[in-house]
Structures are given as C-alpha cells and as structure tokens.
Amino acid sequence: MSQQLPEEWFVRDERVNAGIAWTITAVLAAIAVAAFLGGLLAMTAVAAVATFVAVVPPAVARTWRRTVSWPLLLVAAVPLAFGTGRPGFFGGVVVGVSVATLALLVVVALQLVTSVRMTPGFAIVFVVIATLATAGFWAVGSAASAVLFETAFVETNDQLMVVFTAAAVAGVGAGLLFRWYFRRLLARDGERAAEDPEATA
Numbered sequence: 001m002s003q004q005l006p007e008e009w010f011v012r013d014e015r016v017n018a019g020i021a022w023t024i025t026a027v028l029a030a031i032a033v034a035a036f037l038g039g040l041l042a043m044t045a046v047a048a049v050a051t052f053v054a055v056v057p058p059a060v061a062r063t064w065r066r067t068v069s070w071p072l073l074l075v076a077a078v079p080l081a082f083g084t085g086r087p088g089f090f091g092g093v094v095v096g097v098s099v100a101t102l103a104l105l106v107v108v109a110l111q112l113v114t115s116v117r118m119t120p121g122f123a124i125v126f127v128v129i130a131t132l133a134t135a136g137f138w139a140v141g142s143a144a145s146a147v148l149f150e151t152a153f154v155e156t157n158d159q160l161m162v163v164f165t166a167a168a169v170a171g172v173g174a175g176l177l178f179r180w181y182f183r184r185l186l187a188r189d190g191e192r193a194a195e196d197p198e199a200t201a
Helices: 015-037 041-061 070-076 078-082 089-113 120-149 157-195
Strands: 011-013 066-068
Touching: 011 015, 015 041, 015 066, 015 070, 041 066, 041 070, 041 078, 041 089, 041 120, 066 070, 070 078, 070 089, 078 089, 089 120, 089 157, 120 157
Parallel strands: none
Antiparallel strands: 011 066
16 A cells, blocks of 8 residues: 555545535534533534534535545544543444544545645554544543533543543554555556556546
C-alpha cells in the first residue's frame, strides 16, 4: 500500500448521497451549537470536527453534490448519539469505531485543503493514534465540563480505564478493518488499471 490515499474512496458526486449528507451535516452543526451552549466541551469538539469534514469536499469542489459518503458520515456521528458520559465497554468500542471513522474522514479533508498527503498505511496509523488521543481529550474535556458546568462524568478510575481500554480495542480493530478494506480497493484499482491503463491515468 504505497500510493496516496485516494479521495474517491470516500467522496461521492451524487444527488441522493448529497441530500442525505447535507441533512446529517445540518444536524451535526445544530448539535455543535447546542453542546457549546450547554457547556459540553467534548461533544462540541466532536460535532464541530464532523461538521468540518462534511463541508470540506463541496467547498473545495464548489458544488453541493460532491459530499462525503453519507454512511461514513453517519457512523462518525454515532458518539453524539451515545453521549459523552456513558461508561461501558461495548458502548465505548462502538464510539471508538465511530471516532476512528471520523479520523479517517479528517485525513481526507486534510488532503483536500492542505498539502498533506498520506498513504493508506500511514492513514491507518493516524486513525489508531487519533482514536486513543480522542479518548484522552474526551476525559479531559468531560472532566472540565463536570467541574465548570456540573455535567456528567465517570465516577471511578475503573470506569475511566474501561473507556480507555474500549478506545484502544476500537482503534486497533478499526485500523485492521480499514487495512483489509484498503487492500481490497487497491487490488480493484490495480485490476482496472491492468484492463484499461487510460481509466486511471
């Protein structure tokens, strides 16, 4: 996996996809504003980042139809549905996979708006590290919200360790899943190039 992570693996130019993606984006933006007003710092950040990765492709392409694939965007929004103060290993893994998906979409957004370029292999490493880092950010942000605004937070260190362990399992699991998926896509692109060299030129 030595070539650059292709944008077309994640971005679509279709009316139906765009309509659903923009609906999710509007919900994400509303959640970001509501979370900010409610003092939920961690949720605000996740919603803001998800909104950012959603609007980058159409902004760069200057067409409302070129948007992130809506299922990926929906998976990335799962932490906002679960909330930020619910300890539990299974819930933590689900949220962790969603954060990993969001990290992958951040990679795509960075490649669209900056000179940063990542190979699929490096993107996988970035996803794993970003998932673990987000768990730490969540802990710090939620703790700050609990102190400043009396919002919910884990009650014991054991619960906090469950959150971190779930994030580690989810990050590594998602990384392995993405690796398998990228290999399939690279193999498919290689077959297409072999059949029609001008198709991928």
